[in-house]
Amino acid sequence: MFTFHNVCLVPSSFWLTGIPGLESLHIWLSIPFGSMYLVAVVGNVTILAMVRVERSLHQPMYFFLCMLAVIDLVLSTSTMPKLLGIFWFGAGEIGLNACLAQMFLIHCFATVESGIFLAMAFDRYVAICDPLRHTSVLTHAVVGRLGLAALLRGVFYIGPLPLMIRLWLPLYKTHKISHSYCEHMAVVTLACGDSRINNIYGLSVGFLVLILDSLAISASYVMIFRAVMGLATPEARLKTLGTCSSHICAILIFYVPIAVSSLIHRFGHHVPPPVHTLLANFYLLIPPILNPIVYAVRTKQIQERLLRILKIEAKGR
Template sequence: IFSLNFTQSDPSTFILMGIPGMEDVHIWISIPYSTSYIFCLLGNFMVLFVVSKEETLQKPMYLLICMLALTDITKSSTIVPKALCIFWFNLKGITMGGCLTQIFFIHSVNFVQSGVLMLMAIDRYVAICNPLRYPTILTNARVVTLGLACLVRALLFMVPLPLTLSRLQPFCANRIIPHTYCDHMAVAKMSCGDITVNRMYGLVIVFIVLGFDLTLIALSYGLIIRAVLRIPSRKAHQKALNTCTAHICVMLMAYPIFLFSTLTYRFGQGIAPYVHIILANLYYLLLPMLNPIVYGVKTKELRDKMRKYICGMSSTGASDSEPL
């Protein structure tokens, strides 16, 4: 009651409800939330640490894995702390500025990550189809430049989004957002004005950016499959395709959930709200936690180096605990 009264007296504040219909179990939901977040941070920071320490890993493929780790850390950190405040302390208020900032970072990071996945597909294409020219085509400097280009692309596409939302003020709904974070369309639907521009812009940028990235990914893998089929040795087939396994797993986890979550919020009126919210949170929680595991398991060189540091820390801890 206090939160609702506060919201009505302060027109610059929204209320995030968490997961509607499941308020009684918010404290239990916070357990997998916080656990996933901790493992996400540990796994991704471990990847960044190992690659930065090992000169043999400072190659284009591992730089791209580091970019993916940075997007995972940023993505989950934009969502989880506020959600835990809702679950643990019932702190549901968020200012208009805070809401727009959260929307900007959420969508920007999503587009940067899509760009990184696209660059990973190109990296695999060059490594398999042009192995002799790989060191000259994809240098570390070129990969960093392409990564920055993905960042600039995301920022340019996302700057108009909070601006179009801010022009919808004043909002005439009750300023209650049935979600764990500020979603673009959830905020837009609270306006009593015309939200056609917001609805169309959100869909157009999703299809332009993701459509471009998925087209290049499909083209890269089409060329990879064609090149692999030309290799007479079955063992060589398997070795070539194994280098793509981790990337394929990450894409199969990321794109379907993101697209389903984005489209159901606009067109899935028959889907229960908590289903959409749980799916959206899986994208921001489960995937950032699983990505370093997938690359740690499927990439032998990275796996070996991570095992070396983990075993080294374990042995150090054991020796420190021995009595004098």
């Protein structure tokens, strides 16, 4: 599995511990984690199916919602099956290339998701601040280009991470990763070599993505709120703000867990390791679970379509 080089290892694979410190509870933990993963898959597949069959949902906001659904499916599926394998069968071994691929998928698609939220904020800005030009500005082609730009940015930002590890950090103190998946810092901290460049690059990407994207989204909503406050009646203001409520909830669901997990990871030195790992898993699971629920609850067209399907099934029985 690995060879010795001085006091360091050249691993061909790593060993994921699952939730360190809670190994005796892995079977029981598999119940909530497996249930949450199932809810995430069903919810996001349902959103994709609803938008596909309901022509009234063929609008920019719902196309972006489909992109979120695909991203959430990738994020949850890149980690949960392996985690459940660890819980059920103790299958913690993961090849070096598979580990780097998992790392890339997790960080890349988290970056892509942030970019889609930024695109959705632009969509809401145009829809509210310049409604007469909304359909001409946010055409299907433009929506596709914005989605492609978010994907390419994720690949461009995150692609170097596994490459730098592969080329510059071949030696490791141990092959045991005290985590449930191949998170970048969890792997880098095991390296024997100088990992400052990896640390600096990781922090820089985090700043560019989370800080700048959140600032841009905040700026768009400042302009949106200014436009809303200029409307004549309170009813009109509430109705207009209602079109943004799902997006605002989804943004909070995405950014708050990541911010909390990052702060605890870097500054919560007295927080027990199981809490670190559980939070890292929750921020990959919470958005895939809650995004479909939020949009189903807040979107009248999706509710109506779901009710029609349920009525048809009820009549068929």
